[in-house]
Amino acid sequence: MSKRMPRFAALTSSLLLAAGAALFGAGQASAAAQADFGYVALGDSYSSGLGAGGYDTASGDCKRTTRAYPALWAAAHAPQTFSFTACSGARTGDVLANQLAPLNSGTDLVSITVGGNDAGFSDVMTTCVLQSESSCITRVNQAKAYVDSTLPGQLDKVYNAIDSRAPAARVVVIGYPRFYKLAGTCTTGLTEGERSAINGAADHLNAAIAKRAADHGFTYASVVGAFTGHEICSGSPWLHSLNWLNVPESYHPTAAGHSGGYLPVLTNAA
Structure with missing residues (x-):
């Protein structure tokens, strides 16, 4: 609790x-x-909104957008202050170095997604798309080993820093969806074994994040349920599949994924 x-x-x-x-x-x-309500949104591309489109040009490579769930929550609840520092590609070290300045003793709500880039999930997907199933599963297992051995300590640094700067805030740590609906509509691309391994890695990552969040007294909010039926290979996906025309958006939530998936989860947790 x-x-x-x-x-x-x-x-x-x-x-x-x-x-x-x-x-x-x-x-x-x-x-x-x-x-007097203050909200600060931290994290990686799953918070900044990469994949949702409509990017704020002033945010540069961070790819922040008003279609991302933090901006949608702020628009719906009108906090007095809203600071949106999440950035595409961010790892835990980037959050520590570049995103925490808005936090203070008056911050009431903090949301964050982070950990996927530390674990190398972009490289996992590249390996699985371009190489064999055995290479894919080997790379998945390497990512899971990193999640077990190193990621908890990296998350602790971020969570300790948030707690120190915003001791009164409610901190909502949000996880990642499973990417694939197994036995779904996809007839080409990855094998079912690869899709299953990737889903398992997402679950493994989420479990580690949830454990660290709980140990810091933060609220962990899962989006797996919200995205069930909206994975890649489903009839109504809220995640981009591989997009050769805009590779960075691949495997990220669409605008519908933010409004229909992430936003309700944050609203219920906040």
Whole structure:
């Protein structure tokens, strides 16, 4: 269980609204509940929105977009402050070096996805697409070994830094979806063995992230359920398959994946 109560939910609870309405009127009470709420969105391409399109040119290679789930949440809830520092390609070290400046004692909510780049999942996908099934599974197992041996310590550094800078914040650590629907509609490309191995690696990564989040008193939020039925090889995918015209967007959530998958998960956890 998280050591942090969901402050946004508490501030907007019916009890506080009722009390505020008696003093200020219902509309003013609702505004007051959000007046000092600060939200900071950290992480990698799954947070910045790579794959969703509509990128903010000012964000450069970070590929941030208003179609990403952090921006969608902020648009829906209107926090007083919203800092969006997530960046495509970010590893744990990049979060530490470049993304934490907006955090402070007044930060109420932090969301983050990170760990996939540390584990080398881009290289995993490249290996699986271009090489044999045995090479793919070997590379998957190497990534899983890194997740077991090294990633927990890297996540601890990030989580400790967040806790130190924003001790009152509710921190929602969000995982990654499974990429493939097995026995789905795909008739070419990877083998079923490769797809199964990749899904298993995603589960392995998510389990490690969830464990570290729980040990720090953070809330872990899984998107696996939200994306079930919307994987690659499903009838309604929320993830890009391999896109030779825009390779970086491959294996990332679409705009629908952010609005229909990640956004509801963050909303329920925040």
